[in-house]
Amino acid sequence: MGATKTEHFTDQQNQIAIIAKALGHPARIAIIEYLQKVNTCICGDIVNELPLAQPTVSQHLKELKNAGLIKGNIEGNAICYCIDEKTFDVLKNYFSTIIQTVTNQKCC
Amino acid sequence: MGATKTEHFTDQQNQIAIIAKALGHPARIAIIEYLQKVNTCICGDIVNELPLAQPTVSQHLKELKNAGLIKGNIEGNAICYCIDEKTFDVLKNYFSTIIQTVTNQKCC
DNA sequence: ATTTTATATCGTAATATTGCAATATAAAAA
DNA sequence: TTTTTATATTGCAATATTACGATATAAAAT
Numbered sequence: 001m002g003a004t005k006t007e008h009f010t011d012q013q014n015q016i017a018i019i020a021k022a023l024g025h026p027a028r029i030a031i032i033e034y035l036q037k038v039n040t041c042i043c044g045d046i047v048n049e050l051p052l053a054q055p056t057v058s059q060h061l062k063e064l065k066n067a068g069l070i071k072g073n074i075e076g077n078a079i080c081y082c083i084d085e086k087t088f089d090v091l092k093n094y095f096s097t098i099i100q101t102v103t104n105q106k107c108c
Numbered sequence: 109m110g111a112t113k114t115e116h117f118t119d120q121q122n123q124i125a126i127i128a129k130a131l132g133h134p135a136r137i138a139i140i141e142y143l144q145k146v147n148t149c150i151c152g153d154i155v156n157e158l159p160l161a162q163p164t165v166s167q168h169l170k171e172l173k174n175a176g177l178i179k180g181n182i183e184g185n186a187i188c189y190c191i192d193e194k195t196f197d198v199l200k201n202y203f204s205t206i207i208q209t210v211t212n213q214k215c216c
Numbered sequence: 217a218t219t220t221t222a223t224a225t226c227g228t229a230a231t232a233t234t235g236c237a238a239t240a241t242a243a244a245a246a
Numbered sequence: 247t248t249t250t251t252a253t254a255t256t257g258c259a260a261t262a263t264t265a266c267g268a269t270a271t272a273a274a275a276t
């Protein structure tokens with residue numbers, strides 16, 4: 001026990017959960033908001049924006065990248081990061097569908 | 109070390125992270141999808157829908173409720189659960205803004 | 217009153233996450 | 247070529263999450 005029982009759920013359920021989980025930390029939200037604010041890919045500079053040590057930031061960036069929320073291109077000795085909208089679109093559409101279905105719910 | 113440094117981030121960043129985190133588990137996504145499917149509040153019945161023991165489901169329901177994603181009303185000896193769209197709206201709008209900002213990004 | 221049904225809480229083991237110092241890597245600058 | 251700069255990886259301690267058996271609670275049914 002202790003580990004998530006992913007095998008009991010559908011691929012789509014697991015995929016949505018993985019994306020949501022990656023966004024489930026304020027440092028990672030702060031990274032996304034920074035990339036949104038500068039509105040371009042950023043080479044370097046992310047570590048200085050956050051109140052966390054460099055290895056910690058690197059780890060958070062890796063998780064966002066694994067979930068498909070950001071893209072990273074090597075650019076010399078720096079790495080250019082930017083938001084990958086496609087994955088945000090997946091989430092947005094998923095939530096939109098839920099909201100639409102539920103809006104006229106005959107509920108308590 | 110080990111604990112999330114919430115105090116370094118804004119209230120909004122923490123709030124979005126808390127909601128996303130609550131959705132970051134396939135069992136909780138499955139619960140949301142079940143509530144969406146039946147399209148009404150459900151009294152009882154959720155435990156039988158999931159491949160997890162009753163205390164585990166109860167715990168997941170509590171987390172969804174704490175994050176504001178579902179509402180629960182006591183109805184006799186059962187509890188009626190349903191989706192709380194307001195919180196999904198918060199997320200949807202948040203992601204919509206990100207997507208809009210980023211769509212014309214001059215990126216790598 | 218007792219039993220059943222639905223749900224919550226407690227305790228705890230297994231596992232995962234968070235954060236960082238130390239170190240590694242690899243390109244750029246000197 | 248040495249140093250600097252940017253980032254990743256490793257290893258580990260602190261903490262959090264996941265899952266569930268056992269047990270508690272409380273209303274409904276008998």
